[in-house]
Amino acid sequence: MSDKVLMKGNEAAAEAAIRAGCRYFFGYPITPQTEVSAYMAKKMPKIDGVFLQAESEVAAINMVFGAAGAGARAMTSTSSPGFSLKQEGVSYIAGADLPCVILDVVRAGPGLGGIQAAQSDYFQVTKGGGHGDYRLIVLAPSTVQEMATFTALAFDLADKYRNPALVLSDGILGQMMEPIDFDDVEAGFDPSKIRDFSDKPWATTGTNCKRGQNLIKSINTNPVELEQENIERYAKYAEVEKNEKRCETIGVENADVLFVAYGTSARICKNTIELLKKERVTAKLFRPITLWPFPDDALKLAAKNVKAVVVVEMSHGQMIEDVRLNIQDKPIYFSGRSGGMIPLPADIAKVAIDAVSVIKNDGSNTYEGGRE
Template sequence: MKGNEAIGEAAIVAGCRHYFGYPITPQTELTEYMARRMPQVNGVFLQAESEIAAINMVYGAAGAGARAMTSSSSPGISLKQEGISYIAGAELPCVIVNIQRGGPGLGSIQPAQSDYFQATKGGGHGDYHCIVLAPNSVQELVDVTVESFDLADRYRNPVLILGDGALGQMMEPVEFRASVATVVEKPWAAVGMKNRNQPNIINSLHLKADEQEQHNHKLQARYAAITASETRCEELYTDDAELTLVAYGITSRIARTAVEKARGEGMKVGLFRPISLWPFPSDQLFSTASRTKAFLTIEMSAGQMIEDVKLAIRCSKPVYFYGRYGGMIPSPREIYHEIVKIFDGKGGR
């Protein structure tokens, strides 16, 4: 399946029956797929009048206890940020998909990874976090999508799937492993007064400063629990690596090809792939710093994840960077040449 369509089917497998979106390249196929499939499973598909309207429809459906999803690409996700902050403040579970494209502004329609800061550092206002997951294959898009609905319900928090135009458009074999959606009781949902003595109220407004502070303490405790339990990463050849590449998403697959070539020529190179971008797998990456001599961060951006890499290793080792941006995709050959430059002592930071 094409990545975008695989996300849609995986969401349906996970029990999503409410989708609200707006078309934008390179994720429009996901919206088209949901338009066709949702009526077939007695679900709700609605193409909103704008991205702003779509995220607020997600707010309403999630507040009523439904498994709800929206998707967009970079400029559209920017428009959703206020609503995402409201959803996080109201402690509502939902899944948001960003199939990134080049920027800033309207940018290009080609793949990019320049929304990392927006995804992992909040994006909207206030002290909040989305759980951010970054798959690197169509199969992993499927698996992550199913898991995202469970994580959202478990922590009553939005989950953001951060893909890119390459993953959204590419076709690969997929297997849908889950057959029965997880059923989660939601006694907090706003569903009327049936079997209740008091109505549930969904809200993110706390006019008294002390109440708002207590609410933030509650959220921060939840984020600490997520950080303790939900970090994810993959390591390749890091046990003996003198140079460790750090890359996520589609870029990690390109980097792996370069790593394999370098190791075939005797260079001890490893690969560290963060799968959860928030929470970032800082402890796992720090443990590799005791074994490796340097890091090379590869991104389809001007350098955003590199800040988390430096923080994670506590600036204990050199961190080099190679990036392409605006919609350009690095090639394995380019990354291999960067590896060679570092081993030759000619790499720049």
């Protein structure tokens, strides 16, 4: 008998954070991620942890800033409009070279938008969003299991590179329930290190009159020094790009069509591949797991022998810009829905079939399908 439990994606991420040593959670309620806060509110007091419902998203991210500066594994979670609000604090945390984990359970926008799932935060999580030169390490789960494993992984990567890491989920992954196994989530963290920050010599843990003061800050009014900090930070980002690109390729090697999709869209593409078999169109899926660093070389390799590339997103096309940067010699098509609408396999399949037939005629890559 398996030891799996049935959990919502939001609950799984919260439980994984606790198992990864997070004892400081600061949140502000917003649908569809409120279960994360609710879970933390219930669990944290029982394990000598801190749950605090802040007065706003801005306050919550600045509490994360403080806890991270003191060396703790700290986390906040939110949904799209809330993440927009947190951007200032995220920029400060990145500018102070602090590790923390942010979970964004994306809902449809722009503005207040709606409470149904979307993938329209790609730009704001991968291209900065806040001010200044910085990057977030972005992991995109596509199952409830990955909501857990990637949240735990995000803590490890954040600590390793002293940089904020973000888990990009969506309203579907947050709300849906799936069987999940916590065995591989637990492996990464040493529980005896929960209050031991000795491996973070930069943290403001108190000098104990034994060392000089540690100062956590993002301000530097000396342009020469500030530029140097940025140069060092970008050297760190080069390391992240070298070491941490993650992706998955699914399907037959010599397919006609390559789908590029992450998260929920990737799940739908898997079903679309099956559907296309009936139409005698072979397709495979390239799923970026890290959205930054973007797995560019692996994408080029996956696209090598296909006739067309179809990018599928629950937006009007954001990741497609990174796909276009990396693939210049193939027609790239787009299939997506927005506003909380979900792309259906039949709609995506139609774009793929049209793509293959368009190429036979004129090689055009301007076709945009999948929208009614």
